[in-house]
Amino acid sequence: MQFAVSCHHPTIWSFLRILKREQSLSNVNLNQIFGGHLPEQPKKKYKDCSLRIANTVADFDNRDTMEYLKAIAYNITF
Numbered sequence: 362m363q364f365a366v367s368c369h370h371p372t373i374w375s376f377l378r379i380l381k382r383e384q385s386l387s388n389v390n391l392n393q394i395f396g397g398h399l400p401e402q403p404k405k406k407y408k409d410c411s412l413r414i415a416n417t418v419a420d421f422d423n424r425d426t427m428e429y430l431k432a433i434a435y436n437i438t439f
Contacts, residue, residue, distance in 0.1 A: 410436055 371379070394400055403411075417424075417432045424432070 390400070413436045414433060417429065417436065421429055
């Protein structure tokens with residue numbers, strides 16, 4: 362959220378203004394999707410990460426719990 366605020370200690374009013382703007386953008390995106398527009402495609406690195414996590418989840422029964430958690434954690438990067 363700080364990237365949208367562009368300051369370290371916003372006032373409550375500027376924070377509320379930013380929340381309203383973000384809500385408006387979300388509403389526009391949802392209305393475009395409902396209207397038949399295709400949503401933006403995620404970047405390739407996010408597609409690949411999602412695929413790896415989906416494969417790990419699908420293989421849950423064949424893994425030890427700690428191995429499973431490590432595999433999920435390895436694929437989550439910020």
